[in-house]
Amino acid sequence: MTLRVKSLASGSSGNSLLVTCTDSDYNLALLIDAGLSLRSLVKYLRAEGVEPGDLSGIVLTHEHHDHSQSAHALSRRFDVPIIANHKTLNRIYSGKEETLHAPLPIGERWTEGPLTVETFHVRHNAVEPVGINLYCNIGRHLGHKVSYMTDLGSIDQTVQQATAGADLIVIEANHDVYRLNAGPYPAGLKSRILSDSGHLSNETAVDFMAEHLINKGPCTFWLAHLSKVNNLPKLATNYARATLKLRTSCPFTLDVALRDKPSAAWSPGKTALQLGLF
Numbered sequence: 197m198t199l200r201v202k203s204l205a206s207g208s209s210g211n212s213l214l215v216t217c218t219d220s221d222y223n224l225a226l227l228i229d230a231g232l233s234l235r236s237l238v239k240y241l242r243a244e245g246v247e248p249g250d251l252s253g254i255v256l257t258h259e260h261h262d263h264s265q266s267a268h269a270l271s272r273r274f275d276v277p278i279i280a281n282h283k284t285l286n287r288i289y290s291g292k293e294e295t296l297h298a299p300l301p302i303g304e305r306w307t308e309g310p311l312t313v314e315t316f317h318v319r320h321n322a323v324e325p326v327g328i329n330l331y332c333n334i335g336r337h338l339g340h341k342v343s344y345m346t347d348l349g350s351i352d353q354t355v356q357q358a359t360a361g362a363d364l365i366v367i368e369a370n371h372d373v374y375r376l377n378a379g380p381y382p383a384g385l386k387s388r389i390l391s392d393s394g395h396l397s398n399e400t401a402v403d404f405m406a407e408h409l410i411n412k413g414p415c416t417f418w419l420a421h422l423s424k425v426n427n428l429p430k431l432a433t434n435y436a437r438a439t440l441k442l443r444t445s446c447p448f449t450l451d452v453a454l455r456d457k458p459s460a461a462w463s464p465g466k467t468a469l470q471l472g473l474f
Contacts, residue, residue, distance in 0.1 A: 197217065197218070197219040197310065197332065198216075198217070198218045198219065198463065199215070199216070199217050199332040199340055199463060199464055200215070200216045200217075200461065200462070200463045201213065201214070201215050201342055201364060201461065201462045201463070202214045202215075202216075202244060202458065202460075202461045202462075203366075203418065203420070203453035203454070203458065203459050203460045203461070204232065204237070204240045204241075204458050205231070205232055205236075205240075205453075205454070205455065205456060205457060205458070206346060206366075206420040206421050206422070206453035206454065206455060206459075207262070207421055207422060207423070207424065207454075207455030207456060208262050208421070208423065208424065208455075209262065209424070209455060209456055210231040210232040210233075210236070210262050210265065210456070211229045211231040211232075211262055211263050211346055211420075211421065212227060212228070212229050212230055212231055212232050212237060212240075213227070213228040213229060213344060213366065213453075214226075214227060214240075214241065214244055214246065215227075215228065215311070215330060215342070216244070216246065217309070217310055217311050217332055219310070221309070222309040222310055223250075224252050224308060224309050224310070224311055225241075225246045225250055225251050225252060226251065226252050226253055226254075226255065226308070226311060226313070226330075227251055227253070227254045227255065227270075228255045228257070228328055228330070228344055229254075229255070229256060229257055229263040229264070229346075230254050230256070230263070230264060230265065230266045230267040230270055231260075231261065231262040231263040231264060231265045231266075232265060232266060233265065233266060234266040234269045234270060234273075237266050237270065240458055243458070244458075248270060248273070248274040248276065249274040249275065249276070251270075251274070251276045252276075252277075252308045252309075252311070253276060253277045253278070253279045253298065253306070253308065253313075254267050254270060254271060254276055254277070254278050254279065255279045255280070255300075255306075255313055255328060256278060256279070256280040256284055256288070257325060257326055257327070257328060257344075257345075257346070257347065258284055258320065258322035258323070258324070258325035258326065258347065259284050259287035259288055259322060259323060260322055260347070263346075263347070264288060267288060268288055268289070268292055268295065271295035271296055271297070272293070272295045275295075275296055276296065277295075277296040277297050277298050278295065278296070278297040278298075279297070279298045279300050279306055279313065280297070280299070280300060281299065281300055281301055281302055281315070281324050281326065282299050282301070282324075283323045283324040284322075284323060284324055285297055285299060286323075287323055300313070300315060301315075302315050302316065302317055302324070302326055303315065303316065307333075310332055310333040311330065311331070311332060311333070312330070312331040312333060313328060313329070313330055313331075314328075314329045314331075315327065315328060315329070316329065316354055316355065316358035317354055318345055318347070318348035318354075318355060319348055319349050319350050319352070319392050319393045320347045320348050320349060320393050320394070321349075321388065321391075321393045321394065322347070325347060325348070327343065327344060327345035327348070327355065327358060327359075328342075328343070328344040328345070329341060329342070329343050329344075329358060329359075329362070330342045330343075330344070340363050340464050341361055341362045341363055341364075342362060342363065342364045342365075342366070342462075343358065343359040343362040343364070343365045343366070344365075344366045345359075345365075345366070345367055345368065346366060346367075346368045346420045346421040347368060347395065347421065348368060348395075348396060349391055349392045349393045349394040349395060349396065350392040350393075350396075350400070351396070351400060351403070351404045355404075356404075356407070356408075359408065360412050361412065362415060363415065363416065363464060364415070364416045364417075364418070364462050365405075365408070365415055365416070365417050365418070366417075366418045366420050366453060367396070367401050367404065367405070367417060367418070367419065367420060368395060368396040368401060368419075368420055368421040369396060369397070369398050369401040369402075369419040369420065369421070369422060369427065369432045369436070370389070370395035370396055370397065370421050370422065370423050370426070370427065371389065371395060371397050371398070371423045371426035371427050372397065372398050372426060372427050372428075372431055372432070372435075373390070373397050373398075373399060375425075375426045375427065375431075376389060376390070376397075376423075376426040379425055379426055380425070381425070381426075389426075395421070395423075398419075398427065398431070398432050398435050398436065399435075401419065401436070402435065402436045402439050402440065405417050405436065405440060405448070406439065406440055406443040406444055409440065409444045409446040409448055410443070410444050410446065413446060414446055414447045414448060415448055415449075416448070416449040416450075416451070416462060417436075417448060417449070417450050417451070418450075418451045418452065418453045418460050418462075419432050419433065419436060419450070419451070419452050419453070420452075420453040421453075422452070422454075422455055424455060429452045429454065432452065433450060433452055436450055437450055
């Protein structure tokens, strides 16, 4: 069985993650978030060898435009179900006709073949935002685990427990606190970003990563949803790598999901390289 996770985009201009799972019986593809234009999303899917109509579902973390922009259009045009909790679905369908969909209450699971999706609560300024755990099943067991959380303002015990055992964790590292405070954003927006229901800083993301390595063992991390104004891939990765090496001797792999184009890719047992990132 081959599991592959590919970032199509990650940032305030759009977020989408493609998951494919292939073996002798299944050839599955699943989107987590669809925050790009329909044209861009279809282009990126086809570049990965996936036809939009072959998607098993579109899993939404929340209703914000940069995560859901083309979910309705993709669902309507290609008969792909939208998978989200009731409150998020209500926002997606507000003023629009309903399409194929599958309600997924927080904490419950949706399964298609060897892929299982479960959600967990995160703090963010949306109607009912969630993080995603995705499992690639091996026989009767939940095998490889991917945790995805790109919009949240704080890390709590729920998040720590939900991500235990993950092979890949995609975690928001939205801003450097100094750059945000010294930057051009108005005071109200800065306060909202820095709040417990806003966005994670590099520092908070790395604190979580260090704790995870110390208590739960080796992991691959992707830094995601980096701000165009208040962060840089090199700044975030250099800080994360140096801090993690100081705080733990546990092995880890680090990558960045870039803001405006397909980038990081992961499969179990393989380390993705982003040549020319720096």
